[in-house]
Amino acid sequence: MLLRHTTSEIKERSALTINPAKTCQPIGAMYAALGIHRCLPHSHGSQGCCAYHRSTLTRHYKEPVMASTSSFTEGSAVFGGQSNLLQAIHNIFSIYEPDVIAIHTTCLSETIGDDIPQIIATARDKKYIPDGRYVIHANTPSYVGSHVTGFSNMVKGMVTYFAEPGTQTKTINIIPGWVEPSDMREIKRICYMMGIEIILFPDTSDVLDCPQTGRFEFYPKGGTTIEELKAAGRSRMTLALGRSASVAAARELDSKCKVACEVMELPIGLRATDQFVDTLRRVARVEVPTLLEDERGRLMDMMTDMHQYFAGRRVALWGDPDQLVSLTEFLVDLDMRPVYIVTGTPGKKFLSRIEKALRGKVPEAKVQEGPCSDMFLLHQWIKQEKVDLLIGNTYGKYISRDEDIPLLRYGFPILDRIGHSYFPSVGYVGAMRLLEKILGLLMDRQDRDAPEESFELVM
Amino acid sequence: MAHLPDPSNVKKQLIQKYPTKVARKRSQQIVINAVAEDKTVPEILANVRTTPGIITQRGCTYAGCKGVVLGPTRDIVNITHGPIGCGFYSWLTRRNQTRPEGPEDHNFMTYCFSTDMQDDQIIFGGEKKLRQAIQEAYDLFHPKAIAVFATCPVGLIGDDIHAVCREMKEKLGINVFGFSCEGYKGVSQSAGHHIANNQLFKHVIGRDDTVDPHPFKINMLGEYNIGGDAFVIEDILERCGIKLVATFSGNSTVGKFENAHTADLNCVMCHRSINYVADMIEKKYGVPWIKVNFIGAQSTAKSLRKIAVYFDNPELTARVEKVIEEETKAVEAVRKEVKSRCEGKLAMLFVGGSRAHHYQDLFREIGMKTIAAGYEFAHRDDYEGRRVLPTIQVDADSRNIEELTVEPDPEKYRPRRTPEQLKALNEKGLEVKGYEGMMPQMDNQTLVIDDISQYETEKLLEIYKPAIFCAGIKEKFGVQKFGIPCLQLHSYDYGGPFAGFKGAINFYKTVDRMINTQLWSYIKAPWQVNGKPLLEAELVNS
Numbered sequence A: 001m002l003l004r005h006t007t008s009e010i011k012e013r014s015a016l017t018i019n020p021a022k023t024c025q026p027i028g029a030m031y032a033a034l035g036i037h038r039c040l041p042h043s044h045g046s047q048g049c050c051a052y053h054r055s056t057l058t059r060h061y062k063e064p065v066m067a068s069t070s071s072f073t074e075g076s077a078v079f080g081g082q083s084n085l086l087q088a089i090h091n092i093f094s095i096y097e098p099d100v101i102a103i104h105t106t107c108l109s110e111t112i113g114d115d116i117p118q119i120i121a122t123a124r125d126k127k128y129i130p131d132g133r134y135v136i137h138a139n140t141p142s143y144v145g146s147h148v149t150g151f152s153n154m155v156k157g158m159v160t161y162f163a164e165p166g167t168q169t170k171t172i173n174i175i176p177g178w179v180e181p182s183d184m185r186e187i188k189r190i191c192y193m194m195g196i197e198i199i200l201f202p203d204t205s206d207v208l209d210c211p212q213t214g215r216f217e218f219y220p221k222g223g224t225t226i227e228e229l230k231a232a233g234r235s236r237m238t239l240a241l242g243r244s245a246s247v248a249a250a251r252e253l254d255s256k257c258k259v260a261c262e263v264m265e266l267p268i269g270l271r272a273t274d275q276f277v278d279t280l281r282r283v284a285r286v287e288v289p290t291l292l293e294d295e296r297g298r299l300m301d302m303m304t305d306m307h308q309y310f311a312g313r314r315v316a317l318w319g320d321p322d323q324l325v326s327l328t329e330f331l332v333d334l335d336m337r338p339v340y341i342v343t344g345t346p347g348k349k350f351l352s353r354i355e356k357a358l359r360g361k362v363p364e365a366k367v368q369e370g371p372c373s374d375m376f377l378l379h380q381w382i383k384q385e386k387v388d389l390l391i392g393n394t395y396g397k398y399i400s401r402d403e404d405i406p407l408l409r410y411g412f413p414i415l416d417r418i419g420h421s422y423f424p425s426v427g428y429v430g431a432m433r434l435l436e437k438i439l440g441l442l443m444d445r446q447d448r449d450a451p452e453e454s455f456e457l458v459m
Numbered sequence B: 001m002a003h004l005p006d007p008s009n010v011k012k013q014l015i016q017k018y019p020t021k022v023a024r025k026r027s028q029q030i031v032i033n034a035v036a037e038d039k040t041v042p043e044i045l046a047n048v049r050t051t052p053g054i055i056t057q058r059g060c061t062y063a064g065c066k067g068v069v070l071g072p073t074r075d076i077v078n079i080t081h082g083p084i085g086c087g088f089y090s091w092l093t094r095r096n097q098t099r100p101e102g103p104e105d106h107n108f109m110t111y112c113f114s115t116d117m118q119d120d121q122i123i124f125g126g127e128k129k130l131r132q133a134i135q136e137a138y139d140l141f142h143p144k145a146i147a148v149f150a151t152c153p154v155g156l157i158g159d160d161i162h163a164v165c166r167e168m169k170e171k172l173g174i175n176v177f178g179f180s181c182e183g184y185k186g187v188s189q190s191a192g193h194h195i196a197n198n199q200l201f202k203h204v205i206g207r208d209d210t211v212d213p214h215p216f217k218i219n220m221l222g223e224y225n226i227g228g229d230a231f232v233i234e235d236i237l238e239r240c241g242i243k244l245v246a247t248f249s250g251n252s253t254v255g256k257f258e259n260a261h262t263a264d265l266n267c268v269m270c271h272r273s274i275n276y277v278a279d280m281i282e283k284k285y286g287v288p289w290i291k292v293n294f295i296g297a298q299s300t301a302k303s304l305r306k307i308a309v310y311f312d313n314p315e316l317t318a319r320v321e322k323v324i325e326e327e328t329k330a331v332e333a334v335r336k337e338v339k340s341r342c343e344g345k346l347a348m349l350f351v352g353g354s355r356a357h358h359y360q361d362l363f364r365e366i367g368m369k370t371i372a373a374g375y376e377f378a379h380r381d382d383y384e385g386r387r388v389l390p391t392i393q394v395d396a397d398s399r400n401i402e403e404l405t406v407e408p409d410p411e412k413y414r415p416r417r418t419p420e421q422l423k424a425l426n427e428k429g430l431e432v433k434g435y436e437g438m439m440p441q442m443d444n445q446t447l448v449i450d451d452i453s454q455y456e457t458e459k460l461l462e463i464y465k466p467a468i469f470c471a472g473i474k475e476k477f478g479v480q481k482f483g484i485p486c487l488q489l490h491s492y493d494y495g496g497p498f499a500g501f502k503g504a505i506n507f508y509k510t511v512d513r514m515i516n517t518q519l520w521s522y523i524k525a526p527w528q529v530n531g532k533p534l535l536e537a538e539l540v541n542s
């Protein structure tokens, strides 16, 4: 038993988190910043945080993740990080020549209280920032929220620093939330099919799923450009996908540039995608093309064909709020039973969103967010009453093996499989992929467990 | 060997883009190797801060302490005191394998424990939460020991983790100890190793005096059982009839650490991460240490023979020779074959605080040349050898880290060898308490680069186009975008083990597979290679 010390008996915990279902803010900020074209994320703190964040992102995406650090030592911890950051800005522009440096803080520089905007201003006075280049920032203290919060803060920072008000254009902004590069690509494809002009930010496609060309590009071709980020302030409206990751930026756009926003769940699964497409149709005043309706039809076809295998199956999920909400809705639509749902990311709204997604159909569901909501607790629930399927990141593989329950790897980070970041899970096509994966897991399991006489050739 | 560029020219190219101050510093950290008759080498600047803004391979003190040294011990509940991230990232990411003896035995390595500090603890202090977390860990798991690791903000707000540990030790009656390994202390992971070693020495080693009557007892220091390396070494030692008291810290338990001072010899693998423990055990208990290296078939044989010389027992020597002979046959068959395909190719290694040295032996065995190498977090002695120790200047960053004054233990000090015996061993060629360092073993005109940056890495790859580059996960995919395979030597790309004879075979095959695959040659599409557009006439004629 890999998790041999986990028992079904639940003892009250108030201080010890065991096997967290979240991580810290800066990694989300780093991921978001990589979605700006020619941007170098910069971690203001000790170099360990930056190393950890780069390693984890690299392990998940299997792509180079470039980011610099202020390399704090004891002196900076005592006297503040201003001189480190000034040096860093100077060095970065000399050596790596980015268009933008996107600074995020770590818990160290946050606790010290370094005033980043003031340091950026000093850097500008000292002419460390070449003309036409930018330094932006987001505060990302790790003792508040989670990696999702950090992502959200950096996306908001993009608006704060770049969005410019002006004469309204036809363009629609889409803030995709924390999804894979392939998902961002899929969102762009859907909009392209519908003939809608969009600005997507951040956009990590072609940054974290780069083609192998035999040439290393320090700044890959992908990412939202500065021009686009500026123009986002003149768009007709903003669609913010995923409340936890995208609302802050959308609100900021609204108050700064008067771009109205609509908030919806991540387009994972049938109905969330329907809502996304329908909203696009409505706000852009276009027809939904037949090609897209056909995609939807194929998804519907799969759902009806597969229904008998899904109905009634109990599922445990953990991960990030936005993804959990849409996934839960999708599972309930399939008549599956998402019975245990845990996120480490705190936020009370999560509970009501999940409740809405459950639609009163899974009264036995246990849902938890916030302190000590972790995978240890989730595992204990599973020990009390088993489930048929686990959906969550790589860290679930220990529960999966100990309890002999199939695991659908979903969310962040996935450290033990390769390829997930190349295929979307949003949109109709993404939903089809999820269905195929889930059914594959359930049926492999059925095959494995079947007595010889009932081992089915046709299923 | 193909014609190689002039290294001084290469060095120029590596630093020419840097601002003056940075260039000045880097030029002292980039050295063209030149080994003198007496094995002295040029001086290198090491264990100094990384310049802010430079993209570095380095991690932090916490990573060295919790991640490297303490992480691999299975029966300690390691609680990270701080916000959630640090604990999360050091959760199971170092491939430290472990093998509890029975299903009932403690194994906490698959768990991640954190106090997940929130802003009110940052404002009002986190000691109360830490105390409560230790209590909860105790109530849930009843471990033999609980260790607490401080992260950056903890040091800053001034939580006294050691006082909390003392209090809880008293209250719970188990060993509870803390590590002030805040990430900002020191300039790299290395500071964390030092802090880890000090605390292990103070709180754990020496608590159990039970002496095993076995005549050949050793500890293996600085072996972390990545990918099962320690299992291979354990197996070899057992077949040789050598008793392993403790490994620091791969596949280890607290109980073994507590008993470690009863061994008769300490064998140091990763010099950087653990030479302090070897020195302290020697001073307090009288156990000498030697440098060993179980990476590479010849190095493994050499290390086994060193141990045999130390114990000076004909029976042991015979067993060691027999094991070497048996293993060498299998190794040679593979080695020869692989060598025929790898001979003369170039390798580069930029990893760890010993690995960039040890793995050169494996490359040498298959005829490959290490053209450039360096460490992520070494000190000068790891490059130049321990002979430079007296001349190393202690700077402010190192002075922050407690230096223990160790005296011989009034009861337990028992010198295993007299000074005369040690002298005799030295004369026999067994260098006790010695480490020659990486540079003396590298060719002249090769490049030695401390704390290499991303920029320098790119330049090196462009200039030399080596057959293989060895580094860590952060470097891997960037290197491969150049069309050059990158072997991760922290994690072995989830293969291995690479230690011992079996590991050498694995390594030869891994390198062969990586550099001799046809895959890299497909990167360009046919039309990109012969990119001339077809003329209409050609189409018509075909």
Ligand code: SF4
Residues within 6 Å of the ligand: A024, A025, A026, A048, A049, A052, A105, A106, A107, A108, A142, B082, B083, B084, B085, B086, B087, B151, B152, B153, B183
């Ligand atoms: S929790 Fe804080 S100190 Fe730890 S890795 Fe995250 S930002 Fe760094």
Ligand code: SF4
Residues within 6 Å of the ligand: B068, B222, B224, B270, B272, B273, B351, B352, B353, B354, B355, B356, B490
């Ligand atoms: S050289 Fe390596 S084993 Fe030694 S401390 Fe390293 S990463 Fe570690």
